[in-house]
Structures are given as C-alpha cells and as structure tokens.
Amino acid sequence: GQQVMQIPQYQHVQEGEDFTTYCNSSTTLSNIQWYKQRPGGHPVFLIQLVKSGEVKKQKRLTFQFGEAKKNSSLHITATQTTDVGTYFCAGKSNFGNEKLTFGTGTRLTIIP
C-alpha cells in the first residue's frame, strides 16, 4: 500500500533559525495536506496542495509540492516559540480507493 515517509523525525532549532521538514510518498499523490499538532493537542489542518510544483505561503511558512507529485516540503523562516509542535504531511494516492495516509511527523522544538 501507499507509504508516506517524513524526515527528520526530530528537529531542535534555536529561536530565529529556519526549519524544514520533508515528505516523500511511494506513489504519486492527487494532493497533499499539512497539519500541525501542538504538544498535548490534536492535529490542525494548515494547508492543501493539489497542483504539480505548487508553492503556497502562510506568513513565515512555505509549502511546496514536487513536480512529480511524490514529495512535499514545509519550510518555516525565523522560527518562533509558537512554532513548537509536530508537523504531519498527509497524502492521498492518485490511484484506486486509497485513503489519506499520514507521514510519521517531524517534532520541532525551539531553544529560546
């Protein structure tokens, strides 16, 4: 079945540094979504990418969808303490009746 891998699993950065998490799928995706989960909380939807090569920005967050629609990235510029949490990508395959598959997540901690 479809597999979605995410790296790195953990990332510790100094406040103000940049952060990037990468998402790779074993199959071509029809779309990819990104979620953020604060410690002790539940995942919250951030954004959805649908088009090949699509780039979307939300303030300091930049999301990219690869040209082959098999990978994606989330980049945070100048991290702040409010960025702490685990970031998940979730992709839906182009084929068959595959459901949304979540990546393993990247846990971001900020050193003040």
Next chain:
Amino acid sequence: NAGVTQTPKFQVLKTGQSMTLQCAQDMNHEYMSWYRQDPGMGLRLIHYSVGAGITDQGEVPNGYNVSRSTTEDFPLRLLSAAPSQTSVYFCASSYSDRWTASPLHFGNGTRLTVT
C-alpha cells in the same frame, strides 16, 4: 458549532474489557474516521465511513468495530482490550472524501491505557 466531540478524554481498561469511544460532529460532514497515534508512527487509520450506513476498514482495523447509524455519530468499539491498544485515539471528519481529500477536522483525542 462544537466541531468534533470525543469522549472520554482519558480511559484506563484492564485486558479483556470492552468499551466504546464516542465521536460526534455537528458540521454535517459525510466522511468520518478513527485514527490511533503511537510514538514514531504517525496517525494510522483504523476505520472510516463515507456516509450513514457505510463503514470500511483502514490500515489497522483488528480488534475494533464501528457503526454509522447517523451522519453525526461514529462510535469506536474495543471488543476485548489488549495492551497493544494503548494509544491516543482521534476521531476526524471532513466534508467529503471524493477525489481530492477535504481537510480533516479532529476531535481532542482519547488517551487509552490498557493494563
């Protein structure tokens, strides 16, 4: 709107006990699902439903049952709890599951411990 409401927030069970995790949404969403979250494994789909009266298995369905008698409710039943089912359980709903997936709205989660 309350969104997605899950109860209970915490539960401790002994091996072999059964229980039902409740999930309700008030957004008239077609699609509802149950995930379990374990350290280092992300969110894994247990069961899902694309509408009232329709349910199907996800990635890790063994040991769990679901039903969808109404659009609003999607309870998850643990038939005979095992320590391997110790996890955080999330219910999630979305408007539709057609073609491109709609954004999922998650409940606050249930932390289950099986001893």
